[in-house]
Amino acid sequence: MIPPTIQAMLGEVRRTLYAAGPGEPASAFFVPGRVEVLGKHTDYAGGRSLVAAVQQGFVVAARPRSDRLVVVLDVEGGRRAELALDPALPEQAEAWARYPATVVRRVARNFHEASTGADVAFLSNLPHASGMSSSSAFMVAVYLVLAELNGLERLEAYRREIRSPEDLAGYLGTIENGQSFGTLEGDRGVGTFGGSEDHTAILCGREGELSLYSFCPVRHERQVRFPADHGLVVAVSGIVAEKTGAAMSLYNRASLAARAVLEAWNRAAGRNDSCLGRAVAEVGPSPIRRAIASSTPEGFDARALLDRFEQFYQESEEIVPAAAQALDESRLDDFGRLVDRSQALAERLLGNQVPETIALAHKARDLGAVAASAFGAGFGGSVWALVPIAAAGTFADNWQRAYRAAFAGPAAAARFLLTRPGAGAFRLPLETP
Numbered sequence: 001m002i003p004p005t006i007q008a009m010l011g012e013v014r015r016t017l018y019a020a021g022p023g024e025p026a027s028a029f030f031v032p033g034r035v036e037v038l039g040k041h042t043d044y045a046g047g048r049s050l051v052a053a054v055q056q057g058f059v060v061a062a063r064p065r066s067d068r069l070v071v072v073l074d075v076e077g078g079r080r081a082e083l084a085l086d087p088a089l090p091e092q093a094e095a096w097a098r099y100p101a102t103v104v105r106r107v108a109r110n111f112h113e114a115s116t117g118a119d120v121a122f123l124s125n126l127p128h129a130s131g132m133s134s135s136s137a138f139m140v141a142v143y144l145v146l147a148e149l150n151g152l153e154r155l156e157a158y159r160r161e162i163r164s165p166e167d168l169a170g171y172l173g174t175i176e177n178g179q180s181f182g183t184l185e186g187d188r189g190v191g192t193f194g195g196s197e198d199h200t201a202i203l204c205g206r207e208g209e210l211s212l213y214s215f216c217p218v219r220h221e222r223q224v225r226f227p228a229d230h231g232l233v234v235a236v237s238g239i240v241a242e243k244t245g246a247a248m249s250l251y252n253r254a255s256l257a258a259r260a261v262l263e264a265w266n267r268a269a270g271r272n273d274s275c276l277g278r279a280v281a282e283v284g285p286s287p288i289r290r291a292i293a294s295s296t297p298e299g300f301d302a303r304a305l306l307d308r309f310e311q312f313y314q315e316s317e318e319i320v321p322a323a324a325q326a327l328d329e330s331r332l333d334d335f336g337r338l339v340d341r342s343q344a345l346a347e348r349l350l351g352n353q354v355p356e357t358i359a360l361a362h363k364a365r366d367l368g369a370v371a372a373s374a375f376g377a378g379f380g381g382s383v384w385a386l387v388p389i390a391a392a393g394t395f396a397d398n399w400q401r402a403y404r405a406a407f408a409g410p411a412a413a414a415r416f417l418l419t420r421p422g423a424g425a426f427r428l429p430l431e432t433p
Helices: 004-020 095-110 134-150 156-161 165-177 197-204 248-269 276-283 285-293 302-328 332-350 355-366 389-406
Strands: 027-038 048-064 069-074 080-084 118-124 209-214 219-225 230-236 371-375 382-388 415-419
Touching: 004 027, 004 048, 004 069, 004 118, 027 134, 027 197, 027 302, 027 332, 027 371, 048 134, 048 197, 048 230, 048 302, 048 415, 069 095, 069 134, 080 095, 095 134, 095 165, 118 134, 134 165, 134 197, 165 197, 197 209, 209 302, 219 302, 230 355, 230 389, 248 276, 248 285, 248 302, 276 285, 276 302, 285 302, 302 332, 332 355, 332 371, 332 382, 355 371, 355 382, 355 389, 382 389, 389 415
Parallel strands: 069 118
Antiparallel strands: 027 048, 048 118, 048 209, 069 080, 209 219, 230 382, 230 415, 371 382
16 A cells, blocks of 8 residues: 555656656656664675665656656756766756766666656655765666666666666665676766665665665675664754765765775785675784784875774674664663664764764753664764654654754754655556546
8 A cells, every 4th residue: 555645746746747748657666765773884895784764755757758868857846857868968067967867877878778768757755965865765766767668677788787676776876876887887976985775775675674784795684673663753953964065075085994994904915805894704803903003095094094994893793783683682772772882983983973963862862762873974964763653752842952952053954754664665556546
């Protein structure tokens, strides 16, 4: 059964398509955002994350065109972008249009048989630039309708490289970061050196459960029961963390630091490990710490790289597996303590927190949340708090009041919403109600 909110969004999307020209939509999807419960800046380094799709997201619908033009229509904002299905598609001047343009250009580059353009309309109830992966969800949504209209799954190039939802998540991550995926050649991406955690949660999430994945490549490790009587109150801080904005260089520096750690290790050991997670699995942390301490990395000092490695190691190898086990066994106090440890590492060693997200996480715990943590790329964004559903409304009101008292400016743009783990992206029926 499609939730009424999604049905209403689909109705608005269809009306926008009808207003733009004749023809019925032939493809429609709901594509959720995600919450990263744990796994701060681990995925692109081959580490672990504990993630969930959420109940908010994008509704997208599309109809084929007779040319190679992809016309993207923003239902809420009234914006329009015309994008040629061409591997030489130029960069777009408007920031919002860079996301679908990156998808269109990469599809044209990797699948030469794709020649069907589309009118694509979208609507979202996911907070923008909040750390809930609105940009990744937008890109996944555009990809899914283009893939369906062009029959990409039937193409040899697709079947050779993409054999599972996890493979598709890995490929979609490379559309965003610009890397190649096997024989599917890379492109410019959107400018961030990220991984595929977001895309994995968006495609592979399961209702009522958290998913534990490791990355490079994407590997499913386990499902974790989410407490049935609890929900996640998400505080969107009002500090924008946009991948194409000012936070991008800070985000990329965290990624580059992980890459520098791996390079220091490979040089010292005469190895060619492809990612940090694999190196840790092979040799453990101590040899890597010694390699960093004796390195002379360009652009970083050894202390900064030791901090970055320590945060990665503890988050990926210790906290994420232990927290998943604690939650699955309903040991909520232990889960809360492990999440506190993750948040402290982000503040002290990763350095991706701002005063607003730090205060939100700490205040949530003061107000009685089972656990609370900032999530996503950081440098703004959101904080989740695990609370009983019966108390969620009162908790959110108190949390919002406390935030407003401490940070009146950002609080004016803040949002507080309740969600639970939801299903990954799914096709929507197009029968006329």
